[in-house]
Amino acid sequence: MDRQQVVLHMNPGMGDNSYANNSIIQNKVMRKAKPIVEESIVRLYTIIPIRCFKVADLGCSSGPNALQLVSNVIDIVDCSSSNLNLKPPVFQFFLNDLFGNDFNSIFKSLPQFLESLEENKGHKFDPCFINATPGTFYRRLFPNDSLHFVHSSFSLHWLSQAPKELVNKKNIHLTSTSPPAMHRAYREQFQKDFKVFLKLRSQEVVGGGGMVLTLFGRDKTCDIRTAWTIIGTILNDMVLEVHTQVYYINSFFLCIFLFC
Amino acid sequence: MDRQQVVLHMNPGMGDNSYANNSIIQNKVMRKAKPIVEESIVRLYTIIPIRCFKVADLGCSSGPNALQLVSNVIDIVDCSSSNLNLKPPVFQFFLNDLFGNDFNSIFKSLPQFLESLEENKGHKFDPCFINATPGTFYRRLFPNDSLHFVHSSFSLHWLSQAPKELVNKKNIHLTSTSPPAMHRAYREQFQKDFKVFLKLRSQEVVGGGGMVLTLFGRDKTCDIRTAWTIIGTILNDMVLEVHTQVYYINSFFLCIFLFC
Numbered sequence: 459m460d461r462q463q464v465v466l467h468m469n470p471g472m473g474d475n476s477y478a479n480n481s482i483i484q485n486k487v488m489r490k491a492k493p494i495v496e497e498s499i500v501r502l503y504t505i506i507p508i509r510c511f512k513v514a515d516l517g518c519s520s521g522p523n524a525l526q527l528v529s530n531v532i533d534i535v536d537c538s539s540s541n542l543n544l545k546p547p548v549f550q551f552f553l554n555d556l557f558g559n560d561f562n563s564i565f566k567s568l569p570q571f572l573e574s575l576e577e578n579k580g581h582k583f584d585p586c587f588i589n590a591t592p593g594t595f596y597r598r599l600f601p602n603d604s605l606h607f608v609h610s611s612f613s614l615h616w617l618s619q620a621p622k623e624l625v626n627k628k629n630i631h632l633t634s635t636s637p638p639a640m641h642r643a644y645r646e647q648f649q650k651d652f653k654v655f656l657k658l659r660s661q662e663v664v665g666g667g668g669m670v671l672t673l674f675g676r677d678k679t680c681d682i683r684t685a686w687t688i689i690g691t692i693l694n695d696m697v698l699e700v701h702t703q704v705y706y707i708n709s710f711f712l713c714i715f716l717f718c
Numbered sequence: 719m720d721r722q723q724v725v726l727h728m729n730p731g732m733g734d735n736s737y738a739n740n741s742i743i744q745n746k747v748m749r750k751a752k753p754i755v756e757e758s759i760v761r762l763y764t765i766i767p768i769r770c771f772k773v774a775d776l777g778c779s780s781g782p783n784a785l786q787l788v789s790n791v792i793d794i795v796d797c798s799s800s801n802l803n804l805k806p807p808v809f810q811f812f813l814n815d816l817f818g819n820d821f822n823s824i825f826k827s828l829p830q831f832l833e834s835l836e837e838n839k840g841h842k843f844d845p846c847f848i849n850a851t852p853g854t855f856y857r858r859l860f861p862n863d864s865l866h867f868v869h870s871s872f873s874l875h876w877l878s879q880a881p882k883e884l885v886n887k888k889n890i891h892l893t894s895t896s897p898p899a900m901h902r903a904y905r906e907q908f909q910k911d912f913k914v915f916l917k918l919r920s921q922e923v924v925g926g927g928g929m930v931l932t933l934f935g936r937d938k939t940c941d942i943r944t945a946w947t948i949i950g951t952i953l954n955d956m957v958l959e960v961h962t963q964v965y966y967i968n969s970f971f972l973c974i975f976l977f978c
Contacts, residue, residue: 470822510861548861552849557829562730562822565852569817585858589812590850592825598845601770601808 468519470560478521478563484612488526491611491672495527496534498668499607503538506666511535511547512605514662516595517613518553520560525571527551527609528588536579550587554599561590594618596654600662608659608669614652615674620711621647630690631712648715676716686712728779730820736781744779744872748786751871751932755787756794758928759867763798766926771795771807772865774922776855777873778813780820785831787811787869788848796839810847814859821850854878856914860922868919868929874912875934880971881907890950891972908975936976946972 469476503511515527528551539546553564568588575586591599595610596618621643629636632644659669693710729736763771775787788811799806813824828848835846851859855870856878881903889896892904919929953970 510864550861550864557825559825560822561825561850562820565817565819565821565850568852587851587858587860590821590825590852591847592828592850598847600847601810604770604810 467556467558467560468521470520471563472521476521484519485523485526487672488523488530488611491670492530495530495609495670498670499531499534500538502606502666502668503535504542506606506664508547508606510550511607512550512552513607513609514552514554514591514600514605516554516599516608516610517616518555518559518564519613520555520563522567524553524564525567527611528553528571528586529575531607532575532579532586546584548584548587550589552589552591552600552605554591554593554595556594557592559592561592564590595658596651598658598661602661603664605663606667608663608667609671611672612674614655614671615714615716617644617647617713617715618651618654619647620713624711629687630693630710631686631714632716633687633690644715645717647713648717674716676718686714727816727818727820728781730780731823732781739781745783745786747932748783748790748871751930752790755790755869755930758930759791759794760798762866762926762928763795764802766866766924768807768866770810771867772810772812773867773869774812774814774851774860774865776814776859776868776870777876778815778819778824779873780815780823782827784813784824785827787871788813788831788846789835791867792835792839792846806844808844808847810849812849812851812860812865814851814853814855816854817852819852821852824850855918856911858918858921862921863924865923866927868923868927869931871932872934874915874931875974875976877904877907877973877975878911878914879907880973884971889947890953890970891946891974892976893947893950904975905977907973908977934976936978946974 469480472478511531513527513531515524518524518527528549531551532549535549536546538544553561555561572586572588593599595613621640624640624643632640663669729740732739771791773787773791775784778784778787788809791811792809795809796806798804813821815821832846832848853859855873881900884900884903892900923929
């Protein structure tokens with residue numbers, strides 16, 4: 459098992475530096491993509507008879523965003539059910555992230571979340587079953603044909619691993635000044651990972667099911683400048699000041715790819 | 719939602735005082751009950767055709783015991799499959815405990831656990847899907863007819879709440895010197911809770927499915943002396959020494975019942 463599956467995670471808890479308190483952009487992305495999620499769910503809900511609506515959120519992380527999809531899906535299906543004069547289904551959600559994710563934080567916020575759901579939806583609301591499914595989404599996570607809808611927001615830019623056999627001369631990840639071989643290596647790793655992801659999900663989602671993936675991309679004409687570029691620059695400065703061994707910085711690459 | 723669903727949990731982590739390092743008795747109980755689990759699983763596995771074997775462990779807690787059932791079930795089904803010359807099924811496990819349980823610890827131990835499973839079982843081993851399902855088992859946790867086997871070990875002595883309208887004159891839980899009204903109140907609460915538990919599980923388990931429950935009981939003729947009795951005595955001593963307000967100790971009862 460790759461070591462990064464175990465050690466990689468967003469900052470846990472609810473402190474100032476936690477992911478929970480530093481994920482406004484991710485929340486904005488989810489809100490922006492909501493109409494697409496809505497379109498996909500309404501389409502599948504009208505063609506598949508569903509008594510228990512099974513949904514997976516891959517790369518849910520922790521903090522308030524982790525339950526955002528649950529809220530959105532319930533609202534959308536509730537509204538569709540009213541329009542179609544159908545009894546709303548029962549919901550079973552599977553929140554997925556790597557093994558090191560802070561699921562405890564999500565679970566501690568669940569009682570209040572479920573209570574307010576019940577208050578808002580009233581007696582017509584059947585139980586909503588929320589589970590956590592830890593593990594990398596580059597491996598199987600669910601049995602065959604066991605999901606109706608898969609969602610992943612702002613997560614698929616995390617590769618299964620950084621491309622191998624690269625030598626970092628300046629940057630810990632891909633930038634516009636990176637050599638063509640590095641661009642090619644990252645693109646190939648992304649293509650390989652994305653193919654694996656789609657193949658695995660095609661086994662897990664029922665025929666006629668839906669999937670909405672929101673990816674962190676970039677404009678081809680723009681320079682690739684993110685917080686990681688700044689961290690890379692700082693690490694290189696530390697090498698120059700002999701605080702960090704050249705070997706480590708030369709062999710360290712982020713497993714992130716922003717497709718264009 | 720009852721407050722105890724949120725705040726009650728075993729000591730998290732892996733420290734000296736953690737549940738993980740203080741649950742030898744619970745492990746012994748599971749090992750002792752293994753032949754009964756085996757009998758139940760072999761019976762249902764021979765009468766129901768199962769492609770994906772769905773199992774819930776209710777009150778799994780954290781630490782090494784949390785994955786003990788997973789190991790046991792896989793071993794039992796693996797052996798049965800060989801005997802019956804069947805392809806082993808895929809497994810989907812749901813580990814349940816209250817919202818405050820330390821699921822993070824379980825998840826951090828999963829990569830190594832899954833790796834050693836794969837090593838032991840070799841290529842014939844299909845993926846094993848492990849989920850967490852937080853919440854009280856006195857409410858619905860799973861959709862209708864979604865489980866083949868339910869297991870709960872050393873957990874059902876935890877009531878949904880302590881009986882109401884009791885006045886504690888000496889003990890924070892039931893002892894042999896407790897008044898008859900207190901005995902009756904605890905017994906009635908247990909009966910009520912256990913009925914609810916069975917009713918909910920009957921909705922969640924498929925027809926022909928199995929269930930093994932191991933309860934912490936007591937011999938009717940024996941005195942009820944546990945660690946809780948000692949803690950109760952200490953609390954009462956603190957009241958006498960005016961460290962604790964009489965009101966609080968008089969209104970505090972443990973939600974534990976050892977049936978006989």
